[in-house]
Amino acid sequence: MEAAVVTPQVRETIDARGPAPSMGAEDRDSMLEYTWISASHNNQHDTEALAASSERGSPPDFSRPMSALSTASAFSRKPGATDDGVVPSTVAPHVQDVSWRQTGCSSGGARVTAVPSSKQGSGSDEPLCHLNGAPRRHQPYIECIDVQESDPDEPLVLAYRRRCEEIGISPNPILIETFEAIDRGTNGSGQLDALEQHIHVHCPGNVKPVFCHRLDDRGMVPAVKTMASCGPRLRSLSLPYNKLTYTSAVSLSALLLKCPAMRSLNLRANDIDGIGARKLCEGLSVCSWIENLDLSLNPIGNDGALALAEWLRSNRSLKQLNVDSCRIALDGLIAIATTLREVNRTIDILSIADVEKVPVQAEHFFHLGSMVEINNTLTELCLSKQRLRDHGVKVMVPFLKQNRSLKRVDLSCNQITFLGAKAICDLLRVNTPLQVLNLDCNRLTKHGARYLALGVQANHKLKILHLNNNSISPEGLIDLAEALMTNDCLLEVSLAMNQFDSKSAAVFGRLIGPNSPRRLPLKTDFMTYEVDDTTFISSIPLASTCLL
Helix, strand or coil, X not given: CCCEEEECCCCCCCCCCCCCCCCCHHHHHHXXXXXXXXXXXXXXXXXXXXXXXXHHCCCCCCCCCCCHHHHHHHHCCCCCCCCCCCCCCCCCHHHHCEEEEEEECCCCCEEEEEEECCCCCCCCCCCHHHHCCCCCCCCCCCCXXXXXXXXXXXXXXXXXXXHHHHHCCCCCHHHHHHHHHHHHHHCCXXXXXXXXXXXXXXXXXXXXHHCCCCCCHHHHHHHHHHHHCCHHHEEEEECCCCCCCHHHHHHHHHHHHHCCCCCEEECCCCCCCXXXXXXXXXXXXXXXXCCEEECCCCCCHHHHHHHHHHXXXXXXXXXXXECCCCCCCHHHHHHHHHHHXXXXXXXXXXXXXXXXXXXXXXXXXXXXXXXXXXCXXXXXXXXXXXCCHHHHHHHHHHHHHHCCCCCEEECCCCCCCHHHHHHHHHHHHCCCCCCEEECCCCCCHHHHHHHHHHHHHHCCCCCEEECCCCCCCHHHHHHHHHHHHHCCCCCEEECCCCCCCHHHHHHHHHHHCCCCCCCCCCEECEEEEEECCEEEEEECCCCCCCCC
């Protein structure tokens, strides 16, 4: 087989009178290919044939295969190449950095197709964008903010637009509106009105104007530089449902160092991991006034939970902490519970639902229970999706009986059956300060409903009870209705998503009707109506009583 060489070719102009090639224009533009050219092959015959057909005024004959050079000249073009064959320096590195492989060709010849290859023949550790003369990619975070370089008289919206333009990104529309509103309070200067000293920035990513333009790591750089000029006047920052990762956490940590009076930080539903959570804690360590921290739906994991627990040992201001669905496993959960049991006495609302799926252990329940027993500052506790099951509830109930501060407890989605309901019945009989109890999405059935009915009859503190999606049969619903007739303290109950029949619906119809035997009206998430002497229920929405 004769030696072969690979020669890049640029598409040349062919006779306009000739028929269009079978390959579409989009296919030609999207395909990066070069032609396998034999050194001994002579394409003079194709050139003469094209010239002869041009003299005759007839289109060239494409029925037989053209030579490799002619085929490449007619149909091949490197993406990004100009007409003179010069490749612009702005071509992405992955387009220029390619290797070659031989592939079959239907025309009987062979061709070489470009495939991506890392560091193909670069001979240097420098980034390809630097080797090709293109500017380096902008660093997507900032570790230290120099407020002195900002003009104190420059409006925030102009400063934000300028910084976005410097790194070549589009400004966020919601941040533009926020900074414009702040500037209106300063009359276009950097000096805030005495009556409007506090600044609140709210930039969610789940609203229509920015749904396709959410804040990311690069977009956070000009944003934090602009917000840093607000200094201690920045009191709350809310950036939920964006695309922030650990690099944005680095930028936010630098911002927190310049805004020590921050009261609320909401980073719900981003992509901040354990490294990012640790960086945030470094910045939060100087915020002695922080009261509300929401990191829910961020994959901080055990590393992030351990960093939070370490920070909470020295914090004396945080009142609300939400770490729902953060992939926290057993170690992180125990670390937070231990901190709240031993040191921290300021948090009054804790939501730690949906932990990582780990083998259920008694140690898990004991740490949570001992935290509840000793910490008498907690008023709201969410342990949803913790897989407590009956054993976990039995372990925790004795600790809950000793608590004198909890007013809301969420135990939904914990696979609790009638055995766990029996333990909860004992808790209700003690008449703790508990006012809201959420048992939605468990497995109580009619036997669990009967135990709860006994507890409700003896309780005089509970005001709201959630029991949806518990497969409670009509018999269990009737037991609950009879208990509610003698209990005047319970003001709201959710039962619509259970197994009502005509008889149980009629009993509740009398209970919530105008002639109810109750001293105080009962609010439910359903209403009753009759059709042909048969009573039905129709569910209606109630205001959410979820924690945080």
